[in-house]
Amino acid sequence: xxxxxxxxxxxxxxxxxxxxxxxxxxxxxxxxxxxxxxxxxxxxxxxxxxxxxxxxxxxxxxxxxxxxxxxxxxxxxxxxxxxxxxxxxxxxxxxxxxxxxxxxxxxxxxxxxxxxxxxxxxxxxxxxxxxxxxxxxxxxxxxxxxxxxxxxxxxxxxxxxxxxxxxxxxxxxxxxxxxxxxxxxxxxxxxxxxxxxxxxxxxxxxxxxxxxxxxxxxxxxxxxxxxxxxxxxxxxxxxxxxxxxxxxxxxxxxxxxxxxxxxxxxxxxxxxxxxxxxxxxxxxxxxxxxxxxxxxxxxxxxxxxxxxxxxxxxxxxxxxxxxxxxxxxxxxxxxxxxxxxxxxxxxxxxxxxxxxxxxxxxxxxxxxxxxxxxxxxxxxxxxxxxxxxxxxxxxxxxxxxxxxxxxxxxxxxxxxxxxxxxxxxxxxxxxxxxxxxxxxxxxxxxxxxxxxxxxxxxxxxxxxxxxxxxxxxxxxxxxxxxxxxxxxxxxxxxxxxxxxxxxxxxxxxxxxxxxxxxx
Amino acid sequence: xxxxxxxxxxxxxxxxxxxxxxxxxxxxxxxxxxxxxxxxxxxxxxxxxxxxxxxxxxxxxxxxxxxxxxxxxxxxxxxxxxxxxxxxxxxxxxxxxxxxxxxxxxxxxxxxxxxxxxxxxxxxxxxxxxxxxxxxxxxxxxxxxxxxxxxxxxxxxxxxxxxxxxxxxxxxxxx
Numbered sequence: 001x002x003x004x005x006x007x008x009x010x011x012x013x014x015x016x017x018x019x020x021x022x023x024x025x026x027x028x029x030x031x032x033x034x035x036x037x038x039x040x041x042x043x044x045x046x047x048x049x050x051x052x053x054x055x056x057x058x059x060x061x062x063x064x065x066x067x068x069x070x071x072x073x074x075x076x077x078x079x080x081x082x083x084x085x086x087x088x089x090x091x092x093x094x095x096x097x098x099x100x101x102x103x104x105x106x107x108x109x110x111x112x113x114x115x116x117x118x119x120x121x122x123x124x125x126x127x128x129x130x131x132x133x134x135x136x137x138x139x140x141x142x143x144x145x146x147x148x149x150x151x152x153x154x155x156x157x158x159x160x161x162x163x164x165x166x167x168x169x170x171x172x173x174x175x176x177x178x179x180x181x182x183x184x185x186x187x188x189x190x191x192x193x194x195x196x197x198x199x200x201x202x203x204x205x206x207x208x209x210x211x212x213x214x215x216x217x218x219x220x221x222x223x224x225x226x227x228x229x230x231x232x233x234x235x236x237x238x239x240x241x242x243x244x245x246x247x248x249x250x251x252x253x254x255x256x257x258x259x260x261x262x263x264x265x266x267x268x269x270x271x272x273x274x275x276x277x278x279x280x281x282x283x284x285x286x287x288x289x290x291x292x293x294x295x296x297x298x299x300x301x302x303x304x305x306x307x308x309x310x311x312x313x314x315x316x317x318x319x320x321x322x323x324x325x326x327x328x329x330x331x332x333x334x335x336x337x338x339x340x341x342x343x344x345x346x347x348x349x350x351x352x353x354x355x356x357x358x359x360x361x362x363x364x365x366x367x368x369x370x371x372x373x374x375x376x377x378x379x380x381x382x383x384x385x386x387x388x389x390x391x392x393x394x395x396x397x398x399x400x401x402x403x404x405x406x407x408x409x410x411x412x413x414x415x416x417x418x419x420x421x422x423x424x425x426x427x428x429x430x431x432x433x434x435x436x437x438x439x440x441x442x443x444x445x446x447x448x449x450x451x452x453x454x455x456x457x458x459x460x461x462x463x464x465x466x467x468x469x470x471x472x473x474x475x476x477x478x479x480x481x482x483x484x485x486x487x488x489x490x491x492x493x494x495x496x497x498x499x500x501x502x503x504x505x506x507x508x509x510x511x512x513x514x515x516x517x518x519x
Numbered sequence: 520x521x522x523x524x525x526x527x528x529x530x531x532x533x534x535x536x537x538x539x540x541x542x543x544x545x546x547x548x549x550x551x552x553x554x555x556x557x558x559x560x561x562x563x564x565x566x567x568x569x570x571x572x573x574x575x576x577x578x579x580x581x582x583x584x585x586x587x588x589x590x591x592x593x594x595x596x597x598x599x600x601x602x603x604x605x606x607x608x609x610x611x612x613x614x615x616x617x618x619x620x621x622x623x624x625x626x627x628x629x630x631x632x633x634x635x636x637x638x639x640x641x642x643x644x645x646x647x648x649x650x651x652x653x654x655x656x657x658x659x660x661x662x663x664x665x666x667x668x669x670x671x672x673x674x675x676x677x678x679x680x681x682x683x684x685x686x687x688x689x690x691x692x693x694x
Contacts, residue, residue, distance in 0.1 A: 103600030103649050104626040137625060213616040213626055216601045244613050 007074040022065035022076065023051060033078065034087060034116050036094075036202045037154035038066035041264040042163060048154050050116070052086050053078055062086070084120070091121035097132045097177055098203075099149045107204030109217035113152065132177045140170075141188025142268060143195060143209040148180040151205035157181060157197035164265065165191040181205070192356060195268045199254055210272060211252045215241055223456030224256055226443060228318055228436045229270035230351075231359040233445035234262035238274070238437055238456040247460045250274040250437060260449055260505045267356050277437045277457070282420045286430040294431070294464065298472050301390075301414045301429045305473060308388035311336040314379070315372070315392040317345055317361035320441025322483045323466045324363070324370050325490065327392050329477035330470055336390070340367040341379035343400035357446050362436070365444035369509075370490055380404060389413040393433060393466070395421055416469060432463040439465055442487070444509065450491065451506035577658040579684045579692040582642045584659035585633055585672065586680040588652050594621050595678060596652035599628040603644030603653055611637035612644060631677060635662050635670040658683030 003018045009031055016025035023033045024040055036048035044066035051065040054077030062082075077083055094113065102108045134148035158170045158181060169189045172181055183189065189197075198208045220239040227234040235256040242248040253274045255266040285297035292300075305311060313331045315324060317340055331338040345361040367374055383389070383404065389411045398405045408423075415427035418435040440454040471478040477486060488494045493509050532538040545552075558565060568575060577583065588596045599616035617629035644653050657680050664670050682689065 101625075103602070104598050104624050108600075213599070213618065216605070218605065219601075244610055 005070050005072045005074075007070055007072065007076060009076045010079050011075075016070055018070060020070060022053065022068050022070060025070045026065075026076075031078070033065045034112075034120060035066060036112060036152050037156060039156055039200060039264075042156055042159045042200070045155060045159065048090070048152065050087065050090050052083065052090075054080050054083050087116075087120040088123070091116055092123070092126070094152050095121070095125060096127055097134075097149065098152075099131065101147075101150060101204065105147075105150065105204035106207045106212060106217070107150075107201070111204060112202035134180055138182075139188070139209075140183055140206075141190060141194070144189055144197060145207045145209050145212060146181065147205050147207070148182075150203050151181055152203050153179055153181070154202060155181075156200040156202070157206060160197055160200055161189070161191070164196075165193050167191045170197075192267050192269065192352065193265055195271055196255065196265045208252070215239075215251045220251060222254075224454070225437060225456050226362070226451055226453040227253065227266060227270045227273065228362040228443075229267075229273040229360065230357040231361060231364055231446040232262060232270075232355050232357050233362055233443055233449070233451055234258075234266040234270060234355060235451075236266060236270075240437075240457050242460075248457045250277050250457060258505050260508065261445060261447075261451070262355055265355065269356065274437075276419070277435055280419050280421075281435070281463070282417050282424055282430060282432040283461075283463075285432060286424070286427070288428060289425065297429055297431055298469065301431060302473050304388060304412065304414060304429065305334060305390065308334075308336075310386050311388040311390060312379075312382045312386040313338045313390050313392065314394050314397075315340055315367075316394040317342040317359075317364040317367055317374070318436065319363060319366075319392060319466070320436075320439070320443055321363065321366045321370070321487060321490075322441045322480075323392070323470075324366055324372065325483055325486045326467055326470045326475050326477050328370060328372065329486075330473065330475035333474070333476065337378075337382040337386075338372055339379040339382055340364075340372040340374040341376055341401070342367075342374060342394060342396070343376060344396035344398060346400075359446060362445070363443040365446060365448055366442075369444060376401060376404075380407075383407050383411070386411060391415045391417065391423055391427070393417050395419055395423065397423065416466070418463065431469060433466050433469060434463045438462060445506075447508075448510040449506045449508050450493075452502050575660075577660065577683065579656060579688045581658065581660070582640045582645075582655040583683075584635065584657045584662060584680065585638075585644070585653055585655050585677060586657050586682060587631065587674070587677040588654055588682075589678065590623065594623055595627060595674075596650045597628050597631065598624045598650055598652070599626050599631075600649060602647040602649060606643045606647040608641060608643065609637050609639045611635070611639075628674060631674045633672045633677065635672060636667060653677075654682060654689070656682045656684055656689055 004015050005018045006013055006015050009026065014029050016029055021044060023035055023038055026033060033051050033053060035051040037045045038051060046064045046067050052062050053065045054061055055063055056075035056077060098113065102114065108114060136147045136149055138146040140146045153172060155172060158172060161170045162168045167190065169183050169187060170181055172179055174180060195208055198206045219241045221241060222237045222239055225236055225238045227236045235258040237254045237256050238250055239252045239254060240248055240250045253271045255262065255264060257264050284291045285294045286292060287297050287300055311334060313327060313336045315327050328338060342361060346359050348358055350356065351358040389408060391413055393416055397408065409426055413427045415424040415430045416433050417424045417430060418433050424430040437457045438455055438459060442450060442452045444450050467478045477483060484499055491509065493507060536542045590596055599614055601614055604612040604614050611634045613632045614628050615630035616626050619625055619627035642655055645655055662670060
């Protein structure tokens with residue numbers, strides 16, 4: 001537990017963590033201070049003046065909360081008449097030129113300006129002069145659409161491009177009511193994190209072209225999850241909704257704060273991987289390229305597996321640890337050779353040292369931890385005299401192993417797959433399986449942080465869970481409790497920990513090991 | 520054990536014929552019997568509207584089938600804000616929004632379906648609409664069909680249905 005200080009808010013004593021500013025520290029204990037420009041990742045700018053609070057017996061008596069660190073015995077006024085007047089006046093100034101766009105604005109429902117209007121202003125406009133007209137629907141590049149009229153000039157987006165991506169494409173030009181956020185002529189947003197400005201924008205000035213008009217914010221269910229776009233394992237919210245008569249579809253990914261993994265942001269590429277969860281899915285089981293009832297296809301796969309003399313199991317580096325454990329157990333009981341060969345998931349030179357990693361799979365560290373061979377030689381050797389290949393949701397083999405692809409095409413294969421692809425189409429039996437937005441499990445990211453995620457989406461016709469399929473194929477290690485025990489054996493750091501008390505931000509396995517060594 | 524609750528109700532009526540009830544019952548049925556005997560003797564004066572030959576008079580406050588309104592230049596007023604869909608207690612409205620390029624706004628509905636079998640004609644959609652884009656002033660109260668699909672009113676049908684009242688009468692409806 002970090003050090004704490006005691007201070008007074010509206011005369012009431014509260015105990016908060018020291019070293020933070022008033023906004024962050026008081027938020028933890030449930031006291032909201034309204035603010036536009038402050039963001040914990042971007043620091044205090046102090047330009048919006050919305051977070052002004054009174055300090056009793058202080059010089060000066062009014063301070064911006066974002067720039068005021070908590071200190072022992074500080075007497076903060078939040079409900080004084082003068083503070084209410086300041087908040088009201090700031091809101092009135094913000095709304096002078098703000099268009100009444102809420103019906104067409106994507107931010108409506110999650111808009112700071114709307115929320116603060118209802119809480120701190122709630123007055124009719126006194127302006128009798130025409131509003132300043134600015135540009136709307138500007139294409140800023142990278143899928144960001146900007147509306148200058150809605151902007152409150154908090155400069156979060158500008159600071160994001162300067163401080164975080166260090167690309168500095170955005171700036172504020174002109175002064176007073178002519179001030180506007182814009183890009184340099186001919187130089188649009190050009191970085192791989194640009195869509196974060198959409199989340200950062202407290203109002204609807206920045207919208208995402210991908211999400212634009214797809215859903216209203218209040219229809220979406222927000223389920224916490226882990227991005228499987230690369231080996232960073234960024235924490236996300238899956239925003240999904242089941243429309244009337246439709247299926248449960250994902251409409252966007254948003255970053256979820258995790259100081260251990262991704263901080264406040266995610267990359268654009270990962271953000272847009274939600275499309276793959278909605279589209280191109282393997283919907284029905286197939287036998288020899290023809291649709292087949294699921295139970296018949298499973299029975300067929302089970303028989304093929306039983307009759308195989310030298311089966312080879314190929315598993316995806318995206319599988320959760322539970323799935324890997326179960327697949328490994330099935331491989332052992334069937335005397336199958338197990339490979340996690342997945343070089344095609346690695347895109348060399350694509351990583352940027354921050355969030356984007358070369359390795360586009362979510363759980364390669366898990367493969368290594370369980371001692372599953374990922375080498376190409378091992379896989380090629382196993383294929384030599386194999387008579388059956390069971391592919392556990394590995395979607396990419398080519399281009400990393402184009403010559404192996406020919407070999408695979410000649411083999412009898414069982415593809416247990418969440419998505420449709422060339423490997424499922426050429427399979428003797430293809431079985432649909434749920435994807436990561438539909439199951440829960442554990443993955444280990446590239447920095448050895450073990451994270452747990454829960455199912456988010458429930459489809460109208462859910463594809464069977466990998467563990468259920470494995471049980472029907474004859475695997476004995478598919479019960480949650482057994483898997484939990486196997487997991488604790490495989491990961492020493494987990495031994496003796498209660499899984500219901502697993503930390504939400506994940507567990508750093510490396511740190512745990514070194515702790516162990518030094519102790 | 521729960522003891523039985525006993526409530527003693529005082530007998531109503533003061534005089535003997537009131538306590539007999541029978542006379543009071545006939546007094547109460549006076550109107551009914553009046554109609555019965557009048558219609559029995561002369562049925563040319565029945566208090567009945569000869570529907571469907573004679574249609575009822577619909578006031579502008581009547582909530583009939585929905586329609587979508589347009590601006591003077593024929594562009595749809597709806598901006599696909601989903602207020603009606605959000606407010607609808609029977610979830611009969613489903614909208615798909617799209618990009619709009621006619622200069623009116625940024626957004627318009629590319630699909631706007633109202634399932635009249637699900638609609639309960641409460642009028643919440645009309646009240647929720649910030650654009651006065653949806654109205655229930657068509658005066659159509661009878662929706663008859665042989666199949667379920669044709670009662671799903673699409674964008675075209677909703678836009679094609681005219682209002683049954685003048686703008687002034689509609690505005691005067693006192694809501």
